[in-house]
Amino acid sequence: MLLRQEINKSLYGTLGAAHFALLFAIWSLLAYGQLVPASLLPTPGEVARTAVEMIRDGSLFEHALVSTFRVTSGFLLSAVIAVPLGMLMGTWKWALGFFEPMFGFIRYMPASAFIPLFILWLGLGEPEKIMVIFWGTFFQQVLMIMDVTKNVPLELIEVSYTLGARGLSVFSRVIIPASLPGIVDTLRITFGWAWTYLVVAEIVGASSGLGYAIMHAARFGHTGKIFVCILTIGLLGMITDLIFKFIYNTLFAYQRRGT
Amino acid sequence: MWPKDVKLSIQGVSKTFNGGRSSVEALKATSFDVREGEFVTILGPSGCGKSTILRIVAGLTEPTAGKVLLDGREIKGAGPDRGMVFQSYTLFPWLTVRRNIEFGLELRGVPAAERHAISEHYTELIGLKGFEEAYPVSLSGGMKQRVAIARALANDPEILLMDEPFGALDAQTRLIMQEILLKVWEESRKTILFVTHDVEEAVFLSDTVHIMTARPGQIKETVQIPLPRPRTYEMKDDPEFWRLKKYLLDLIRTESLKAV
Numbered sequence: 275m276l277l278r279q280e281i282n283k284s285l286y287g288t289l290g291a292a293h294f295a296l297l298f299a300i301w302s303l304l305a306y307g308q309l310v311p312a313s314l315l316p317t318p319g320e321v322a323r324t325a326v327e328m329i330r331d332g333s334l335f336e337h338a339l340v341s342t343f344r345v346t347s348g349f350l351l352s353a354v355i356a357v358p359l360g361m362l363m364g365t366w367k368w369a370l371g372f373f374e375p376m377f378g379f380i381r382y383m384p385a386s387a388f389i390p391l392f393i394l395w396l397g398l399g400e401p402e403k404i405m406v407i408f409w410g411t412f413f414q415q416v417l418m419i420m421d422v423t424k425n426v427p428l429e430l431i432e433v434s435y436t437l438g439a440r441g442l443s444v445f446s447r448v449i450i451p452a453s454l455p456g457i458v459d460t461l462r463i464t465f466g467w468a469w470t471y472l473v474v475a476e477i478v479g480a481s482s483g484l485g486y487a488i489m490h491a492a493r494f495g496h497t498g499k500i501f502v503c504i505l506t507i508g509l510l511g512m513i514t515d516l517i518f519k520f521i522y523n524t525l526f527a528y529q530r531r532g533t
Numbered sequence: 534m535w536p537k538d539v540k541l542s543i544q545g546v547s548k549t550f551n552g553g554r555s556s557v558e559a560l561k562a563t564s565f566d567v568r569e570g571e572f573v574t575i576l577g578p579s580g581c582g583k584s585t586i587l588r589i590v591a592g593l594t595e596p597t598a599g600k601v602l603l604d605g606r607e608i609k610g611a612g613p614d615r616g617m618v619f620q621s622y623t624l625f626p627w628l629t630v631r632r633n634i635e636f637g638l639e640l641r642g643v644p645a646a647e648r649h650a651i652s653e654h655y656t657e658l659i660g661l662k663g664f665e666e667a668y669p670v671s672l673s674g675g676m677k678q679r680v681a682i683a684r685a686l687a688n689d690p691e692i693l694l695m696d697e698p699f700g701a702l703d704a705q706t707r708l709i710m711q712e713i714l715l716k717v718w719e720e721s722r723k724t725i726l727f728v729t730h731d732v733e734e735a736v737f738l739s740d741t742v743h744i745m746t747a748r749p750g751q752i753k754e755t756v757q758i759p760l761p762r763p764r765t766y767e768m769k770d771d772p773e774f775w776r777l778k779k780y781l782l783d784l785i786r787t788e789s790l791k792a793v
Contacts, residue, residue, distance in 0.1 A: 432593050433623040433681075437637035437688055438613030447640070451627045528627050528668040 316498040321505075324498035333487070338506055341472055341484040344400070348407025348475075349468040352415055353461060360419025361457075365449055370420070377413050385410035386474045398479035410471035415464045422456030423449060455526045462518035469511050540724045541567040541590065541692055546599035548585050560585050561751035562599060565743060567692070567726055572718060574727045576735040576785060577745030578792040583728045585750070587696050590726060591617045603691055613637055616685030620697040622677045624669040630656065630680050631665040637688035655683035658717055675706040682717060692724045699734070711737055712766060719763055732781045736774060737764060744784050747791040754784055 305317040328334035396402040476485025491499035548560040560582035575583040588594040592611035634652040659679040
């Protein structure tokens with residue numbers, strides 16, 4: 275078989291579905307066959323019953339809503355700063371020289387290590403949770419946006435000079451449209467990372483949210499609930515991924531042949 | 534006194550690239566003039582600094598010494614009076630063929646109706662009527678370069694600079710592109726400064742050919758191409774064409790051997 279050879283679409287889809295089915299089968303076997311005790315691994319039926327229960331009493335929706343709000347706030351706050359700053363860094367060397375070393379330094383400090391400080395500074399409310407997600411997302415995001423902008427081909431910028439573009443018009447007419455696909459893709463990837471910081475943010479001092487619900491359920495040994503919450507996070511992540519992919523394909527249709 | 538028919542004057546232009554402790558002399562002091570409406574080619578082996586001359590004229594590279602005059606005025610930085618076509622594909626992928634051609638006009642704030650009339654004219658001239666709304670991704674390499682030429686011309690520059698514009702194309706497409714370029718040139722009467730390493734291309738297109746030495750580059754010899762115009766591809770079988778081609782080949786072979 276040749277490496278990177280294309281396979282047809284239905285086979286591709288079947289492979290993905292098969293993986294889900296396989297994992298589900300292994301889970302069922304372990305749980306229903308009581309190879310793993312029920313206190314550690316709930317059965318699919320148990321998880322489904324818990325899900326129905328949590329949907330009926332509205333708690334799942336409430337937790338999901340709170341968490342989505344936190345993730346989205348932290349992510350948007352990060353993106354609002356990271357996109358313009360990253361583009362600046364990728365375009366003007368003095369901005370790169372000023373920001374990159376510090377961001378590269380902070381990037382290696384785990385966001386979770388800052389939680390005690392954020393609690394001291396911001397208290398236990400929403401700002402602290404949003405700050406954790408922001409902190410975990412921003413430094414990676416800004417460096418990735420910088421990289422996207424840096425990779426705009428120099429020839430595109432040069433040819434725009436010879437066509438009469440100057441300073442700001444080069445930025446608005448060449449650098450922005452040329453880096454936009456990469457930026458949307460970076461946002462899609464980093465949104466996923468923002469979700470991973472959610473649980474970290476909700477471990478301490480929270481009274482709602484999917485991360486809180488997971489910690490709470492663990493304390494009472496409700497593994498079914500933990501499963502429902504984790505699956506919900508996965509589902510929400512997948513939905514945002516699809517939304518970003520849809521936006522990408524709609525905005526950047528010009529990248530495909532035959533348009 | 535500025536001679537009346539001189540369009541571009543390159544006067545003692547040289548370039549040394551400084552890379553930390555080492556510096557590379559890319560171009561020795563070079564001078565030549567380009568007359569109004571003339572097709573001038575700089576022919577040389579790779580790495581001889583011929584593209585450097587073009588980039589200096591375009592204002593994309595600062596010369597170490599010397600100056601470039603366009604219509605008697607010294608050039609400072611890049612500007613729309615010197616259109617450029619690069620070897621690599623430089624169409625804006627997010628713009629249609631029409632909007633690529635209109636890019637410079639849009640920047641200058643030319644009204645839409647006038648813009649469309651100009652882009653329509655050039656789209657027809659390069660033989661891409663019907664492709665106005667296509668995006669670059671669906672064009673062949675030859676088509677992309679034709680649009681790049683149209684985009685530069687639509688801006689009505691004083692001179693058109695072409696840096697091995699057909700270098701990335703296959704041999705057959707190259708030949709056709711040369712004929713299209715001649716047609717466009719004859720129609721637009723633009724002054725063209727062209728860079729290539731292809732001897733046949735230089736003879737077929739040019740009025741004047743400057744042959745460059747290997748690095749550090751300088752003009753080794755200047756040859757006039759007195760072949761009649763308009764030129765057709767059948768002329769490539771002419772004894773005179775063969776004689777000129779052979780003469781230039783011998784000159785450049787010596788330099789290419791040094792560069793290998």
